[in-house]
Amino acid sequence: MTExxxxxPQESLQDRLSQVIDLLHRHKLVEDLTHRQEGHHHExxxxxxxxxxxAELQRKLDELHPADVAHILEALPxxxxxxxxxxxxxxxxxxxxxxxxxxxxxxxxxxMDDHEILAAAKEMDADELADLAPELxxxxxxxxMESLDAQQRERVRSALSYEEDQVGALMDFEMVTxxxxxxxxxxxxYLRRLKELPGHTDKLFVVDYDGILKGVLSIKRLLVNxxxxxxAEVMANxxxxxxPDDDAYDAAQAFERYDLISxxxxxxxxxxxxxxxxxxxxxxxxxxxxxxxxxxxxLREEEDIFASxxxxxxxxxxxxxxxxxxxxxxxxxxxxxxxxxEKLVALAALMPIVAGIGGNSGNQTITMIVRAMxxxxxxxxxxxxxxxxxxxxxxxxxxxxxxxxxAVAYGLYGSWSLGVVMTAAMTLNLLLAALxxxxxxxxxxxxxxxxAMGSSVMITAMTDSGGFFIFLGxxxxxxx
Amino acid sequence: MTExxxxxPQESLQDRLSQVIDLLHRHKLVEDLTHRQEGHHHExxxxxxxxxxxAELQRKLDELHPADVAHILEALPxxxxxxxxxxxxxxxxxxxxxxxxxxxxxxxxxxMDDHEILAAAKEMDADELADLAPELxxxxxxxxMESLDAQQRERVRSALSYEEDQVGALMDFEMVTxxxxxxxxxxxxYLRRLKELPGHTDKLFVVDYDGILKGVLSIKRLLVNxxxxxxAEVMANxxxxxxPDDDAYDAAQAFERYDLISxxxxxxxxxxxxxxxxxxxxxxxxxxxxxxxxxxxxLREEEDIFASxxxxxxxxxxxxxxxxxxxxxxxxxxxxxxxxxEKLVALAALMPIVAGIGGNSGNQTITMIVRAMxxxxxxxxxxxxxxxxxxxxxxxxxxxxxxxxxAVAYGLYGSWSLGVVMTAAMTLNLLLAALxxxxxxxxxxxxxxxxAMGSSVMITAMTDSGGFFIFLGxxxxxxx
Numbered sequence: 001m002t003e004x005x006x007x008x009p010q011e012s013l014q015d016r017l018s019q020v021i022d023l024l025h026r027h028k029l030v031e032d033l034t035h036r037q038e039g040h041h042h043e044x045x046x047x048x049x050x051x052x053x054x055a056e057l058q059r060k061l062d063e064l065h066p067a068d069v070a071h072i073l074e075a076l077p078x079x080x081x082x083x084x085x086x087x088x089x090x091x092x093x094x095x096x097x098x099x100x101x102x103x104x105x106x107x108x109x110x111x112m113d114d115h116e117i118l119a120a121a122k123e124m125d126a127d128e129l130a131d132l133a134p135e136l137x138x139x140x141x142x143x144x145m146e147s148l149d150a151q152q153r154e155r156v157r158s159a160l161s162y163e164e165d166q167v168g169a170l171m172d173f174e175m176v177t178x179x180x181x182x183x184x185x186x187x188x189x190y191l192r193r194l195k196e197l198p199g200h201t202d203k204l205f206v207v208d209y210d211g212i213l214k215g216v217l218s219i220k221r222l223l224v225n226x227x228x229x230x231x232a233e234v235m236a237n238x239x240x241x242x243x244p245d246d247d248a249y250d251a252a253q254a255f256e257r258y259d260l261i262s263x264x265x266x267x268x269x270x271x272x273x274x275x276x277x278x279x280x281x282x283x284x285x286x287x288x289x290x291x292x293x294x295x296x297x298x299l300r301e302e303e304d305i306f307a308s309x310x311x312x313x314x315x316x317x318x319x320x321x322x323x324x325x326x327x328x329x330x331x332x333x334x335x336x337x338x339x340x341x342e343k344l345v346a347l348a349a350l351m352p353i354v355a356g357i358g359g360n361s362g363n364q365t366i367t368m369i370v371r372a373m374x375x376x377x378x379x380x381x382x383x384x385x386x387x388x389x390x391x392x393x394x395x396x397x398x399x400x401x402x403x404x405x406x407a408v409a410y411g412l413y414g415s416w417s418l419g420v421v422m423t424a425a426m427t428l429n430l431l432l433a434a435l436x437x438x439x440x441x442x443x444x445x446x447x448x449x450x451x452a453m454g455s456s457v458m459i460t461a462m463t464d465s466g467g468f469f470i471f472l473g474x475x476x477x478x479x480x
Numbered sequence: 481m482t483e484x485x486x487x488x489p490q491e492s493l494q495d496r497l498s499q500v501i502d503l504l505h506r507h508k509l510v511e512d513l514t515h516r517q518e519g520h521h522h523e524x525x526x527x528x529x530x531x532x533x534x535a536e537l538q539r540k541l542d543e544l545h546p547a548d549v550a551h552i553l554e555a556l557p558x559x560x561x562x563x564x565x566x567x568x569x570x571x572x573x574x575x576x577x578x579x580x581x582x583x584x585x586x587x588x589x590x591x592m593d594d595h596e597i598l599a600a601a602k603e604m605d606a607d608e609l610a611d612l613a614p615e616l617x618x619x620x621x622x623x624x625m626e627s628l629d630a631q632q633r634e635r636v637r638s639a640l641s642y643e644e645d646q647v648g649a650l651m652d653f654e655m656v657t658x659x660x661x662x663x664x665x666x667x668x669x670y671l672r673r674l675k676e677l678p679g680h681t682d683k684l685f686v687v688d689y690d691g692i693l694k695g696v697l698s699i700k701r702l703l704v705n706x707x708x709x710x711x712a713e714v715m716a717n718x719x720x721x722x723x724p725d726d727d728a729y730d731a732a733q734a735f736e737r738y739d740l741i742s743x744x745x746x747x748x749x750x751x752x753x754x755x756x757x758x759x760x761x762x763x764x765x766x767x768x769x770x771x772x773x774x775x776x777x778x779l780r781e782e783e784d785i786f787a788s789x790x791x792x793x794x795x796x797x798x799x800x801x802x803x804x805x806x807x808x809x810x811x812x813x814x815x816x817x818x819x820x821x822e823k824l825v826a827l828a829a830l831m832p833i834v835a836g837i838g839g840n841s842g843n844q845t846i847t848m849i850v851r852a853m854x855x856x857x858x859x860x861x862x863x864x865x866x867x868x869x870x871x872x873x874x875x876x877x878x879x880x881x882x883x884x885x886x887a888v889a890y891g892l893y894g895s896w897s898l899g900v901v902m903t904a905a906m907t908l909n910l911l912l913a914a915l916x917x918x919x920x921x922x923x924x925x926x927x928x929x930x931x932a933m934g935s936s937v938m939i940t941a942m943t944d945s946g947g948f949f950i951f952l953g954x955x956x957x958x959x960x
Contacts (some may be wrong), residue, residue: 067737075857077865188703197700199739202682219699220677223668256766257547259679259759261741278758279739282765286736289769290851296773297847312873316844320837324881327836328888334829335892341821341828348821348828349814352835356807356944357800360937364796367777371770377555385557393792401804408808412815456936457840464836 020072023057024080058087066092070099073108078308082111093120098128103307106135114140118147126152127172127274130159158244158273167251168244170284171265171274174198177205178231180214185227187217200277202261206235213264213272215239241266242276248284253376255281292374295452296367319454326461330355333465337472340480346413347475350422353405354471358429358463361397365390365437366459370452373441387438394434398427421478425471429463432470436462500552503537504560538567546572550579553588558788562591573600578608583787586615594620598627606632607652607754610639638724638753647731648724650764651745651754654678657685658711660694665707667697680757682741686715693744693752695719721746722756728764733856735761772854775932776847799934806941810835813945817952820960826893827955830902833885834951838909838943841877845870845917846939850932853921867918874914878907901958905951909943912950916942 061069061084069088073081073096085108088096093112097105097120109117117140121129126148133141133156145153155173162168175198178187187204191197203216215235225234241264242251254260255278265274299315307315334341334351341348369386372378378386406423410416440458441451541549541564549568553561553576565588568576573592577585577600589597597620601609606628613621613636625633635653642648655678658667667684671677683696695715705714721744722731734740735758745754779795787795814821814831821828849866852858858866886903890896920938921931 065738071737071856074855191703192706195704197704200741201700202741219703220681223671223699224675224677225672256759256762257551258545261680261682261758278741278762282736282758282762285762285765286769289766289773293769293773293776293847293851297843299844299847309869309872309876312869313876316841316873316877319844320841320877320881323837323840324833324885327833328885330836331829331833334832338825338829342825345818345822345828348825348831349811349818351828352814352832352944352948353804353807353811355832356810356940357803360803360940361796361800363777363936364779364799367773367779371773375554376551389789389792392789393796396789396793397796397800401800405804405808456843460836460840464832468832 019060020057020084021076021080023053023060024076024083054087057084061088066095067099069096070104073100074104078107081107085111090116090119091123094123094128097132098124102135105132109135114143118143122147125172125174126155127159127170129156130169133160162244165248166244167242167246167248167265167276168274170248170251170280171244171276172198172280173274175205175262175264175272175275176201177207177272178217179208180206180230180232180235182231183227184222184225184229184231184234187222187231188227200262200279203239205264205272205275206231207272211272212270213239213241213266216264239264243268244273249288251276252281252284252288256285288374292370292452295450295454296370296456319457322454323457323461326457326464329461330464330468333468334472337468337476340472340476343480344418344475346409346418347472350409350418351468351471354422354425354429355464355467357401357405357426358433358467359460361394361430362433362437362459362463363456365394365434366441366455369438369441370455373445373451378442383438383442387435390434390438391431394430395427398430399423402426402430415479417479418475421471421474425467425474428470429467432466433459433463499540500537500564501556501560503533503540504556504563534567537564541567542569546575547579549576550584553580554584558587561587565591570596570599571603574603574608577612578604582615585612589615594623598624602627605652605654606635607639607650609636610649613640642724645728646724647722647726647728647745647756648754650728650731650760651724651756652678652760653754655685655742655744655752655755656681657687657691657752658697659688660686660710660712660715662711663707664702664705664709664711664714667702667711668707680742680759683719685744685752685755686711687752691752692750693719693721693746696744719744723748724753729768731756732761732764732768736765768854772850772932775930775934776850776936799937802934803937803941806937806944809941810944810948813948814952817948817956820952820956823960824898824955826889826895826898827952830889830898831948831951834902834905834909835944835947837881837885837906838913838947839940841874841910842913842917842939842943843936845874845914846921846935849918849921850935853925853931858922863918863922867915870914870918871911874910875907878910879903882906882910895959897959898955901951901954905947905954908950909947912946913939913943916946 061072064072069084069092073084076084081104093116097108100108112120114137117136121132121136121144124132129144129148129152133144136144145156148156159169159171176191176194178190201219203218204222205213206215206217208214215232215237216239217231217235221234240254240258240260242254244265244267251263255263255276260278262275262277264272265276266272299319337347369378402423402425405426406419409422410419436459440455440462444451444453444455544552549564549572553564556564561584573596577588580588592600594617597616601612601616601624604612609624609628609632613624616624625636628636639649639651656671656674658670681699683698684702685693686695686697688694695712695717696719697711697715701714720734720738720740722734724745724747731743735743735756740758740761742755742757744752745756746752779799817827849858882903882905885906886899889902890899916939920935920942924931924933924935
């Protein structure tokens with residue numbers, strides 16, 4: 001049974017989460033009882049049960065991979081999360097902190113005193129410290145830096161000097177470097193002396209005496225070639241490498257495209273300073289797609305689903321406020337035509353159809369374009385072609401679906417001219433949606449903004465106000 | 481200069497794309513001229529220029545990594561795409577076909593004759609053939625299968641027997657297996673005899689004489705341990721492994737969580753049948769997030785941005801039709817209150833604000849929940865808690881922004897009771913949005929559906945109809 005569990009990490013992960021929640025509930029139930037019952041005898045018994053539950057929970061947690069503990073912490077509301085966090089062995093704190101999301105990490109660190117934080121940080125590598133540092137209290141960071149040796153301190157400083165989305169902020173410093181004038185045999189003996197290789201070591205970095213990168217020796221080649229050969233004969237001379245100020249997303253795409261496991265990071269003069277590994281790139285790919293989804297919906301950042309109400313309100317505030325303004329504008333557009341609506345109240349019932357379908361269609365277009373932009377498929381060369389295609393699709397959809405809804409309007413209100421206005425308005429609004437669906441993300445990119453940012457809110461604003469104006473305007477011109 | 485380019489693959493990729501487009505344009509310009517000019521002398525000269533351009537383009541393409549050629553093919557409209565495709569050397573066709581997206585692959589295969597397809601497929605491994613097979617003409621697949629040896633044919637059949645989202649469809653069959661009763665020294669000699677190791681070989685698979693997986697020997701351990709030690713002493717006994725019918729997305733999450741490079745796939749009886757590698761998992765993570773974004777917007781599948789108009793129309797058809805029905809329902813809700821609108825036309829102008837903000841807020845909630853579900857953070861244990869939180873956030877936003885818009889309504893129409901109705905309707909509709917934002921994805925999951933599927937269309941339908949009903953209903957009750 002245990003073997004099967006170990007081989008299906010995902011299934012057992014859900015099981016484990018349930019087990020932890022179950023143990024927590026039993027723990028709380030006992031606490032409630034203890035509070036209610038005042039008799040000394042009862043208290044003793046329940047304390048015992050209570051402690052047994054916690055001990056079992058602790059044992060469960062000790063068996064888990066830090067990434068699994070992190071997952072459980074993220075899926076628990078704040079109170080339960082901190083109960084579990086206090087049960088985790090101190091020496092594992094560091095590993096787990098590195099695995100949780102930023103929002104959850106903040107809640108965990110807030111629960112630790114300086115001494116605990118320092119202990120957790122002691123085991124970390126320079127790049128991990130740099131990850132953590134921005135969220136730590138300033139005096140803790142100071143004390144931490146003091147405790148490092150000069151090289152480590154320099155590395156942390158260097159990693160901290162780059163923006164979050166630059167290669168320099170994601171590189172690590174653990175790598176094996178070799179010279180090119182030795183035999184593979186010597187390399188093999190050297191590795192054996194190291195006792196342990198850094199994670200994701202699929203290649204060794206070949207440098208000269210000044211630390212300039214000359215090539216890479218893949219472990220695969222090291223293993224299959226004659227041990228008497230020299231490194232220089234076997235190594236690849238022109239590996240894919242990155243500069244620390246390169247865009248991290250571009251690096252992630254290169255990892256994906258060329259199926260890399262690790263790659264060297266070099267300074268402008270060719271000096272090797274670190275490496276990127278696939279695990280950091282996978283996290284980045286995941287984060288990138290998350291932030292795309294979130295920003296399309298007008299959410300500012302990843303929200304811990306158990307974040308406090310106040311935090312959630314703040315996260316959603318900005319775009320709701322913008323939406324309020326756009327909705328108000330749409331409302332004023334309708335206000336301009338109040339006279340028409342008073343004369344023909346059917347307009348009020350039909351206008352949201354025009355606006356709604358336009359919004360939906362525009363969202364489809366903008367989603368496509370934002371996707372294609374993220375994949376670097378949209379350049380200056382093909383904008384007009386894309387726009388033309390979207391407009392033709394919109395025209396077809398407008399005539400077909402607009403025709404259907406026009407017929408329905410005729411059926412409901414018995415006016416064929418109302419039906420024609422409906423069809424025309426739908427078609428025009430879908431064309432507007434297509435135009436804006438292409439132009440909004442293109443404009444955002446040209447302004448140096450994220451094309452996904454609130455794009456859904458903006459396109460809906462356009463198709464609402466536009467749809468009302470087109471439909472009510474046509475109706476006023478031709479029906480009244 | 482070339483060295484710098486090779487070290488910044490991303491920048492040069494954009495450059496390369498521009499270069500290809502540039503060469504294509506020159507090529508077309510010459511073609512245009514050739515068609516227009518009838519004089520023999522001119523034709524000769526232009527044919528020469530023409531051929532020179534194509535030769536230069538071909539040279540450019542030959543230098544590129546198959547993944548880069550694939551990227552260029554995806555970013556080109558159909559005509560240009562096929563021009564470039566014909567220039568690619570035949571022996572590289574297979575590699576490139578495996579890199580492009582399904583939609584683009586279809587357009588390329590449609591341009592090849594059976595003979596070319598067979599030649600391209602000849603170089604492929606069983607798992608690659610299985611990837612390609614569903615898109616090939618049936619008789620080509622038949623001929624292809626005939627040309628394989630029994631083991632390969634069995635592998636292709638096996639890979640084809642699994643669903644697209646199962647581990648079995650993504651595994652490959654190239655791996656190095658060893659026995660546990662030999663010394664590391666022997667393993668090293670064995671590897672050297674292989675001459676080449678499969679890509680992403682970070683571990684060797686230890687099997688017994690029946691092919692049952694007994695453990696894995698990581699290359700790292702192989703390198704740092706004493707060569708005299710036995711495999712059994714050094715190997716890991718209980719590696720993370722998968723069954724071929726496991727969910728591929730769960731496997732990808734396990735790769736992400738445990739930082740895996742490769743992992744064994746075993747049958748229920750423990751027999752090793754293949755392996756998963758990180759490159760397939762990264763592609764899956766990327767695809768998963770793409771399909772999430774697309775399906776939230778009600779797009780059925782990845783759409784090649786240069787897909788034919790007809791294909792695009794079909795892709796967007798289904799959800800537009802659903803949206804038409806929901807919009808019609810909303811319209812009928814308004815229709816119920818036409819009498820009220822006739823008496824107080826301000827209602828027509830104000831009602832889209834209530835509906836619009838509800839839709840936006842509901843989309844924020846549903847995006848959060850769908851995300852959390854994708855990350856396995858939402859289980860049965862915490863639904864009610866989440867719902868409570870979303871409702872409180874909605875209540876606060878409703879009272880605050882509803883209050884603002886109520887005050888504006890009072891300012892515009894001079895009726896404080898209208899303002900109060902507006903505030904109340906906004907608050908109620910935001911509460912409805914929160915409730916539906918949590919319940920819709922939860923219900924979809926319980927029905928075994930993708931929680932992202934058209935969720936944006938559905939929540940908007942709820943908040944539109946609901947918003948109109950609440951606002952017009954309250955207005956009819958209290959204002960008329």
